[in-house]
Amino acid sequence: MDSKNFKESEFSCKCCGHYVPNVALMIILEDVREQFGKPVSINSGTRCKKHNKSVGGADNSLHVTGHAADIVVKGIMPSAVSEYLSRTSYSHLIGLGSYNSFTHVDTRGYKAGW
Numbered sequence: 001m002d003s004k005n006f007k008e009s010e011f012s013c014k015c016c017g018h019y020v021p022n023v024a025l026m027i028i029l030e031d032v033r034e035q036f037g038k039p040v041s042i043n044s045g046t047r048c049k050k051h052n053k054s055v056g057g058a059d060n061s062l063h064v065t066g067h068a069a070d071i072v073v074k075g076i077m078p079s080a081v082s083e084y085l086s087r088t089s090y091s092h093l094i095g096l097g098s099y100n101s102f103t104h105v106d107t108r109g110y111k112a113g114w
Contacts, residue, residue, distance in 0.1 A: 001026070005033045011045030011069065018048040020066025024107040028085070028094065029069065032105075035084055036073050043102050044070040062095070068106035078103040086113070 001021045002008055006029060012019040033040045047055070047063040062068035073081050082098035085091060085105060095112040097104035 003030055005030060005040070006042070010042045011066070013046050013048045013051050014044070015051040015054075016048050018046055020046050022066045022107060024093075025067065025069060025105070028090065028105060028107070029071065031088070032071070032073060032081060032085070036076050036081075038074045038076060041072045041074070042069050043072060044068075062106040062108060067108065068095070068104065070102045070104050072102050082113075 001023070003026045006026060008019055008021070029040055029042075044055070044063060045068075046066045047057060047061065049064055052061050052064050057063055071081070072078070078098045078101065081103040082096050085094065085096055085103075092111045093107065093109055095104070095106040095108045097114045
């Protein structure tokens with residue numbers, strides 16, 4: 001399922017191509033793209049269980065179910081991306097993690113942050 005600015009392949013597992021479509025996640029990332037007016041790169045989207053384990057992901061990682069993405073907005077600090085997402089109308093439905101080099105966003109259905 002492609003969108004205006006993203007292709008399904010960008011969300012697919014890096015080792016096997018496994019992909020679980022998530023419309024809500026796609027909408028959120030389109031919103032981020034629109035807000036900052038800059039390209040959004042997906043470092044990690046869907047992960048198969050094998051790949052998730054190899055990168056040290058949690059056993060219950062939302063990446064495995066296609067509900068998470070680690071993103072980079074070109075030229076924007078991850079903290080600014082997280083700050084923006086924490087102020088959106090859907091902030092009560094997402095998980096946000098701000099790291100030095102990327103932002104984690106997921107559609108867990110309740111607010112979480114780290």
